[in-house]
Amino acid sequence: MSLIIQNIEKHVQLTAEEKELFLSKTEIHHYKAKSILLSSGEICKYSYFVNSGILRSFNINDNIVEHVLNFACEGWWIGDMYSLLSQKPGNLFIQVLEDAEIVLLSKKNQEELYLEIPKLERFFRILTENSLVANQERLMDGLSLSAEERFEKFCKKHKDLIHKVPQKQIASYLGVTPEFFSKMKAKMLKRT
Template identity: 65%
Template sequence: MKTLLENIAKHVELTNEEQESVLSLIETDHYKAKTILLEEGKICTHSFFVLKGILRSYTIDENGVEHVMNFACPGWWIADMYSFLSQRPGQLFIETNEEAEVILLSKENQEKLYLQVPKMERFFRILIENSLIANQQRLIDNMTFTAEARYDKFSKKYPELVNCLPQKQIASYIGVTPEFFSKMKARLLKK
């Protein structure tokens, strides 16, 4: 729980009593690799805070091709935000890439948390604002950068992920096919 409290402390300062309130409204679970925590078409009832392992969110198009939206490694949150906030069926899958330990915060308990610890509303607002900024920048990058530039930016921004993820997932995240990605990496190695 220390990792969660440290994550919260980056944005808001909680008293010991407030920390206890937060901890009383969460649950922890362990998952095997390749466990699907959320399926497309289901309502996202929890947000997930990663303690150990890597999670990813993705969608699958009509041709069966996966499109990776996000990764979450230790200290990061992940959810299908559309579904979580609206409580309507979502479009994303959330899956563990490897064995994972995750904190779950239900939508219901998050609402209770806002009432019991008003600072947590500020905390989640900051997270959502940061996520909005990151998603906007990623969209701009996808429209204006070359695949090589997107990969370079990904590698610099998330160096801890580059060697932990399957190449096809990185390719999907930067918006290229695995075949193109392989050829691109070969070209980059020659430079």
């Protein structure tokens, strides 16, 4: 069974016909590392599901500083939610960090699937709710935890990313400079 179907069936069960219909509405693409799937200012037309590889979403501020919003590895979804839902130009980039196989589900096909397989609307509502909870938790962590505590939490939650993602991108995700991150990490290693 495909990884995306396994992901869906964590929350809703599909018949064989529904699985076939769902898969017929998706596209599978292979991307090389450093490929940009979405640029700031574009309208996000797809939800991206990672079969293999690693992606990140980020924006670049007026001072040309990157701010990493999310990482997505095997079995995760990613997109510019604001742009996808509003169909207005977004402010995020989505980049491939490691060669990847990605399943693309267009906004149009997703809306059709809601009508043809109503339980998929429940699935995507659950995904959206989980994303909202994770973003709220991350915001609260940024306000109340030290950088060290945020890094420890990141390490527990994303064990598979620690050695695959450049440290400067982890620093950006945590909201610290690469220099501060390097010093903090060295200090933490001395304690262990």
